[in-house]
Amino acid sequence: MSGPPGLQEARAAYRAGIITPGRKRAFFIAMALSGLALPLAVYPVFLMNVLCMALFASAFNLLLGYTGLLSFGHAAFLGSAGYVTGHVLKEWGWPPELGLLAGTAVATLLGLLIGGLAIRRSGIYFAMITLGFAQMLYFLAVQLPFTGGEDGLQGIPRGTLFGLIPLDRTLPLYYLVYAIFLLGFFVIYRTIHSPFGHVLRSIRENEPRALSLGYDVDRYKLVAFVISAGLSGLAGATKALVLQFATLTDAHWHKSGEVVLMTLLGGMGTVMGPSVGALVVVTMDNYLSGVGDWVTVIIGSVFVVGVLAFRRGLVGEALHFARNFPI
Amino acid sequence: MQALYGQLLVGLINGSFYALLSLGLAVIFGLVNVVNFAHGALYMTGAFLAWLGLSELGIGYWPALLLSPLAVGVLGMVVERTMLRRLYQLDNLYGLLFTFGLTLIIEGLFHHAYGNSGSSYPVPEALQGGTNLGFMYLPRYRAWVVLVSLVVCFGSWFVIERTRLGAYLRAGTENPRLLQAFGVNVPLMMTLTFGFGVALAGFAGVMAAPIYQVSPSMGSSLIIVVFAVVVVGGMGSILGSILTGLGLGLVEGLTKYFYPPAAATVIFAIMAVVLLLRPAGLFGRET
Numbered sequence: 001m002s003g004p005p006g007l008q009e010a011r012a013a014y015r016a017g018i019i020t021p022g023r024k025r026a027f028f029i030a031m032a033l034s035g036l037a038l039p040l041a042v043y044p045v046f047l048m049n050v051l052c053m054a055l056f057a058s059a060f061n062l063l064l065g066y067t068g069l070l071s072f073g074h075a076a077f078l079g080s081a082g083y084v085t086g087h088v089l090k091e092w093g094w095p096p097e098l099g100l101l102a103g104t105a106v107a108t109l110l111g112l113l114i115g116g117l118a119i120r121r122s123g124i125y126f127a128m129i130t131l132g133f134a135q136m137l138y139f140l141a142v143q144l145p146f147t148g149g150e151d152g153l154q155g156i157p158r159g160t161l162f163g164l165i166p167l168d169r170t171l172p173l174y175y176l177v178y179a180i181f182l183l184g185f186f187v188i189y190r191t192i193h194s195p196f197g198h199v200l201r202s203i204r205e206n207e208p209r210a211l212s213l214g215y216d217v218d219r220y221k222l223v224a225f226v227i228s229a230g231l232s233g234l235a236g237a238t239k240a241l242v243l244q245f246a247t248l249t250d251a252h253w254h255k256s257g258e259v260v261l262m263t264l265l266g267g268m269g270t271v272m273g274p275s276v277g278a279l280v281v282v283t284m285d286n287y288l289s290g291v292g293d294w295v296t297v298i299i300g301s302v303f304v305v306g307v308l309a310f311r312r313g314l315v316g317e318a319l320h321f322a323r324n325f326p327i
Numbered sequence: 328m329q330a331l332y333g334q335l336l337v338g339l340i341n342g343s344f345y346a347l348l349s350l351g352l353a354v355i356f357g358l359v360n361v362v363n364f365a366h367g368a369l370y371m372t373g374a375f376l377a378w379l380g381l382s383e384l385g386i387g388y389w390p391a392l393l394l395s396p397l398a399v400g401v402l403g404m405v406v407e408r409t410m411l412r413r414l415y416q417l418d419n420l421y422g423l424l425f426t427f428g429l430t431l432i433i434e435g436l437f438h439h440a441y442g443n444s445g446s447s448y449p450v451p452e453a454l455q456g457g458t459n460l461g462f463m464y465l466p467r468y469r470a471w472v473v474l475v476s477l478v479v480c481f482g483s484w485f486v487i488e489r490t491r492l493g494a495y496l497r498a499g500t501e502n503p504r505l506l507q508a509f510g511v512n513v514p515l516m517m518t519l520t521f522g523f524g525v526a527l528a529g530f531a532g533v534m535a536a537p538i539y540q541v542s543p544s545m546g547s548s549l550i551i552v553v554f555a556v557v558v559v560g561g562m563g564s565i566l567g568s569i570l571t572g573l574g575l576g577l578v579e580g581l582t583k584y585f586y587p588p589a590a591a592t593v594i595f596a597i598m599a600v601v602l603l604l605r606p607a608g609l610f611g612r613e614t
Contacts, residue, residue: 070423120602121558121602121606121607123420124362124419124420125558127420128362128554128555132551132554133595133598135548136592136595142591143588253551254431257427257431260424260427264424293438293439294439295435296431296438298435299428300428300429300432300433300434302428303425303427303431304428306428307414307421308413308425
C-alpha cells in the first residue's frame, strides 16, 4: 500500500480500531457544533479567514492527497474568484449570493481550461505547468484594468443575502461563511468516499493499472481538477466577501505554496489535515505579522522540516500517537 | 528597426539565462531526479555574492565570476549531502517541496538583510562601451554575456555527450544502480552533479548582475519562466533545453517589440500551445 504517509496512518488507525464509524460521527457532530459556538469566544473575522483557507486547502487536498496531482498554481483559482466576486459586487451591484456564484463559476471554468492542458503531462511537469499558468494569470491580473493593479479591489460591499439578511453584521456573515465551509467540506468528503473517489485513489496508487482496467484516467483527473478549482474559487469568493478586498496577494505563487504547506503540515490525504494545517498557518501568519520578512523564512523552515521529518502531518502524527499509546 | 534589433538582443540575453538555468535544471533532474525550485534563488544568491564581494571586500567582477558560482556550488552540495539526499527514495514531489521551502528561506533572508529594492552592479571596466554595428549599437558587456553563455552551454553539452565523465552521467541517468554495481561512486556523483547544476545558476547570477538590478526577488520570477521553458523543451535532451531557452528568449524579445503587453505572458501561451500540439515537449521523450 502506498500513498501519502498521512493517509497510511489514517488507514492504520481504521484497522487498529482507533477510528470507528461511531467515533467519526461523534467527531463531526462535535466539530459542527463547536463551529456554531466559536464566534462567541474567538474573533469572528479570524475564524472566517481560517474557514476560507481550510476550504481552499481541503479542495487542494482532493487533488494532492487523493488523486496524487501536485498543483502548484492553485492561487489562480483563489485569486481570480476573489477578483470576479469583488468586481460584480462592487461595480455591477450584484447581490452576494450571485457574486459568490459568479466567482465560483469563473474559477471552475479556469479549472477546466488549465486542468485540461495540465493533465496532458504527469508527475513533476504537472506541477510546473500549473505554476506557469497561475503566473500567467497573475501577470494578467497586474495588467487588466478591472483588477485595480497593485492596489487591488478595495471596499467591496457585502450587501444583503437573498435580499433578507444584511451581511454587514458579523454574526450573520460568520454563519454564512460557516455554512459555505460545511457545504464545501461535505462535497469533498462525499467525493472522496464515492466510487468516483475510489477511482481517483486507484489512479494515484497505480495509474497504468487504472488505465488498463478501462477507466478513462484523464477524464477522472480532469473532473477532480475542476471540482478542486471550483471549490478553491468558492473559498476565494467568500474570502473577498469577508475581507472586502481582493488583491494580488491571493493570486501570487506564494499563496500556491502556502496551500501546499497547509496540506502538508496538516496531513496530506487525511480528511481533517488540510483544515488543521490552515488553522496553524493562518494563526502563524497572524501572530508573525510583526516580524516582517522573517515570516517567509519561518514558513520556509516549516516547509523544509515538514518535508524532511514530518511527512505524516499533524493529523497523521496524532493518529500514529493514538495507535501506539491507546488510551 | 533600431528598436527591433535592441529587443532581439535583450531577447537573446534573456534566452541565454533561460538556457543556462534550464540546462542546470535538466542535468540535476536527469541524475538526481529532483526539480530544483531553489534554482532561481541560487541564481539570485550568485548575483548577490558578486555584489557583496565588490561592495564589502572589493572583489571585482572577474574573481567573482569564479568565486561566486563556487560558493553557490558548495552551498548546494552541503544542502544535498545533509538534507536533500534523504528524499531520494520518496516521490519526487517531495524534492520540489523541499527546494520550494529552501527558496522561501533564502529569499526571506536576503529580503530581511537588503530590503526589496535593487542595487546596481557596475559593468567591469574591460567590457564597458560598445560598438556601432551600423544597424544597431551593441554594448560590449551584452555581447560578452551572450557569447560566454553560449560557450558554457555548448561546453556543458560537449562534456555530457562526448566525454567519459559525461558517459557516466548519462549512464547514471538511465540506471544508477547498475552504474553503482560497476564500481562508480554514484552518491558522490549526485552530489557533484547537484553542485555543478546550481553553480551554473550562480554563474548566470554573476553574469546577470551588471544587466539587471541585484534584488532578492530577481530569481523567483525567473524560475517560473524557466519552468515553462523546461515544459516546452522537455528535460530529456541537453541540447534541446539550450535551444528552447534561446528560442523562447528571442520570441519574448519579438513580442516586446510588436505587442509589449503580451511580453510577460507569451512564454506561458507558447507552453499552452505546445501542450496542445506536442504534449511531450519539443525535444522530450514522454514516458
